[in-house]
Amino acid sequence: MKKITSFLIAIIATIGVQAQDFQGMAVYESKTSLDEDMSRFGNREITPEMKKMIEERMKQMLEKTFILNFDKTASIYQEEEKLDSPNQGGGRMRMMMSSMTGGGGKHYKNIKDKVFLIEKEIFGKEFLVTDTLPKIVWKMEGESKKIGNYTCYKATAIVPVDKSNMMNFRPKKGAEQEMEAKNEEEQKSTNFMDMIEMPTEKTITAWYAPEIPISQGPENYWGLPGLILEVSDGKTTMLCSKVVLNVKEKAAIKAPKKGEKVTQAEFEEIMTKKIQEMREMYQGQGGRGGRMRG
Template sequence: MKRSILSKPTFVIGLLLPLFMMSQDFQGKAYYFSKSKMELGSFGATMSEAQKKQIAERLKNRLEQTYILTFNKEGSTFKEDEKVDAYSGATDTWGKNFTPGVQYKNVKTKSLLQKQDFYGKQFLVKDKLLEIDWKIGKETKKIGNYLSIKATAVIPSKDLNWYDFSWGQLQNTDDEGEEKEEPMTEVTAWYTPQIPLNQGPLEYWGLPGLILEVNVGNTTMLCSKIVMNPDEKTNIKIPEKGKEVTKAEYQEIISNKMVEMRNNRTRGRRSN
């Protein structure tokens, strides 16, 4: 039986969902669209609107992305849909080094497995699910046909972006050698209790309902469609291949590699 959640009356869905979730083979898919605003900082002030538009078109693959969350009562996989670059006709291979790979979350064991490819090497990141101290508010809104409730949290930035890299991460001490205050990120999520699963996209989970929208900084991730018990069953495949590391170990590998590449470029310029 196939149910498209965001295009069917919520009254009917509300009646059927408890029956779906009693089934041992209960399964669903949620489709998310992520969009980020382009930030050019002070450099953007020197550019014309035409130049900004051209850059936005070239960066569209990084600013706009689509994902699929496949879930059952305990586990889920989250992965990005591959897109072809409109200019080069190829996928954004360089950017893929710093984006989330196929992710598996098990809310029963509170464990995470995530496959990461970094400059041709495969890693299997094995760690605990992120502990999020959600504050559930009273504000509600409709997402599609679903009543959604607002929740907020403040999370260490490094826990959300551990697969990414910035030079600022290496500058974690001030001039006197003291540790700087850890950067924090404010997160706003909207979840629906009409789908009583504590799953969600990326690192986000732990609310009493499926997370349909997440707002973090200049990025919004919105669920556009949900299909319950699709006709074609999809096995939730747990990532297996790759060197097993923790999040902290993976971040160290990235940082060391980027420093090595910078040093190699510096030595190359000096020798010319």
């Protein structure tokens, strides 16, 4: 009986998707775990209580809700606007965090034309990242599980790392042991940026629903025979909490136009220079990050 019901749902969904004016909406909850290895050799002067408070606050800021509006060929993915809670440090801290993770506004991708455009902002300067949609070579794993009412199937892939997102940094091999070998004064004078590195690629795990025959997903994830309802890179997980097909109030799924147009590689280079600028600023006496130069 369950197989018959699933088959009927798939048929109805397919018919709905084929409609000329089809549009759907999916809500994703994003959670990012902090790297424990990095926190172990971070600031040695922070008390355990202060460290716990900072980690809790960062965890709250990294828990986000995103909305994906999609039709048969294109989609718009963006964060749901929320009011800051009094204990979250206010909008300024959230804006700083957004800048350090290559903060974005609207994220548009067109799987027919194989292009994507993302609104990005770094410390007050706006960019429009425009590039070819990267092809993802998926490996079907043969596993399945339920996400809500949908039977989803597992797929994995190795993809390049977004070098504009500082959350992708990881400790260098042997960095913790190197810090442990230093005395207190040497630890204080060690630049944290010298102890971390940016990997070139990462493994992602996705779960897609063939009952929703749309080759879309959150961020730049696409290319599977069904809507991606969950995707994880081991640190950040995006899980779909709601799907609405054939929405009554249709969204404008159009390419964004705001910001200075750059390619993905150019934006990563800009972000790398900004990180280097901050590294030099905090060397020695330290200081406060300002607006983008140029």
